Amino acid sequence: MDQDQTVTPQFEANGDVRVPAFTLPISRLVSEEAAAAQRLRATVPPVDTTGIDAAPLRRQQINAYMAPSIAKLRETFAVEIEAKTIGGVPVLDVTPSDGGHDPDRVLINLHGGAFTVGWDGVALVETIPMAVLAGMRVVSVDYRMAPEHRHPAAIEDVAAVYAGLLQDYAPGRIGIYGGSAGGVLTAQTAAWLAAHGLPQAGAIGVFGAGGVPFEAGESAYVTGYIDGAFPPPPADGSAPPDITKGYFNGIDADDPSAWPAYHLDVLARFPPTLIITGTRSIDLSPAIYTNSQLIKAGVRSTLIVGESMGHCYYYNLALPEARDAYDAIVAFFRENLN
Template identity: 75%
Template sequence: MEADPAAKPIFEANDDVRVPGFVLPVSKLVSEEAAAAQRGRSSAQPFDTAESADAVTRRKQINAMVAPAVAKLREQFAVKITGTTIGGIDVLEITPRDASHDRDRVLINLHGGAFTLGWEGIALIEAIPVAALGCYRVITVNYRMAPEHRHPAAVEDVATVYAALLQDYAPPRIGIYGGSAGGALTAQVAAWLSARGLPQAGAIGIFGAGGVPFEAGESGYIAGYLDGFFPPPPADGTDPIDITKGYFSGTDNNDASAWPAFHPEILAKFPPALIITGTRAVDLSPAIYTNSQLIKAGVRSTLIVGEGMGHCYYYNLALPEARDAYAAIVAFFRENLK
């Protein structure tokens, strides 16, 4: 479809903007690898988002989809992966195979997957590069998810693991990070710790998310038509499909334990934060808003916005932009975990 050069947005009386159809070219500011990836994309959904798909099916689908990427990471990075429990919670411990990791610091990873899936596939995609590139011990947590569980189950599990790690690590030397649902969960954990009298972590990484719901800003609409990973909200104003399968059912959108970026007094107790998003990402608005609110609350926050990048673009290490993101992640935790 060719864009109509005469087409203009129409500003409705209710403040809605009626956007005409247009063609979005690949940005000239992205790497050639990213441009090639954009040109080769399919509009097919990567996994079944239908309401009828049960949790077990969806978890198998996503793990099968990412299995080749996990295998490639295990070939690329020499890491040791050990399954264990901490505080009674199942975790995977990822360390450099040569045991060269920092013995005084640890990172907790919270995997993505819409609070319904992502264990173990996405967890390994998020944990392996950071453990290898940063020479860290990374503990990735198998937190409780929907539809079997509801908020704050995941936060409680992460807090349990965190409290157990306090026996071996000083709080300023514990970092927490995650992507997508895991990024939102990271913000929730930072709020939870201070609210329950636990010492705050040394630094957090909120990637592919923010401290507010994904649909709270404009990017949920824009990314639905640009990135294609998540569908845009229905045009008729009805509620969108709940990809969390009810994880936040019964939770008020103003609940500080779920969406802390709406609460300056909570954010003021956050540690330094690194936030990563992309111009085509559904999480762009939540990330921008959370970064701004953290700065207003007096917290050091750094925002990285990948040009032409979609949701959790850093998962794809074939992109120079992803490698830059991992370099920033490693540098951030090295600087802030005292």
């Protein structure tokens, strides 16, 4: 479609901007693989979530969707996966099959899935490659989710697993990471540990998320129209649908245990942090804001923004951009878990 070069944004007196329709071309800065993936999206029908309200059904569907990716990952990365319990919480303990992982360092994974789904399909996508690429044991937590549970149930479960691992690992050698809801939960956990008398972890990775709600910044609007993975907030200014199915019901919008990036005193107790997002990701604004706040609080924070990348793009290891992200993640944890 031809672009009308005479059309410009309209700026309203209240600060709103009326954005004209435009065509966004494929970035010339992305890999050929990423460009091909974007062209392929024209053949993919939109996801229809109508009527999918039953938690067990949603969880089954997510796991079925992830199954082909997991099978492919297991062909590429040889791992041992053991279901066990740590601190009274179910976990998956993932290690490289060759047994050559670092005996002194461990990673805790917090899976994505909007605090409602993701166990164990998303968890395996996030842990299988990490265990092999990092050469570390990865413990993925089956934390409590909505609609059955409410905040801070998930953090309590993560803290219990963390306390259990402290029996075998020094806190500075424990890393915590997660994508999407798991990225939010990672930031929440760093705030929780410091506030509840537990020694801080050595480093954290907040991927596809930040320490504030997804809809807090303008990226929710922009990426809603250029990416489509998540719909933009309602045009009438009403609250967007709650994808967490009530997980944060009753929690104050400024609660530091839920949204630590609003509080510099809380962030000041964070360990070194790696944040990963993309220019087409709903979490771009939360990630940028959280990184800026961490730096303001005096914490070492590194922000990686993938050009033209969507939400949790690092899941797709067929993309060079995703492989670059994993290289950065592995290097970050190896450097900071001392």
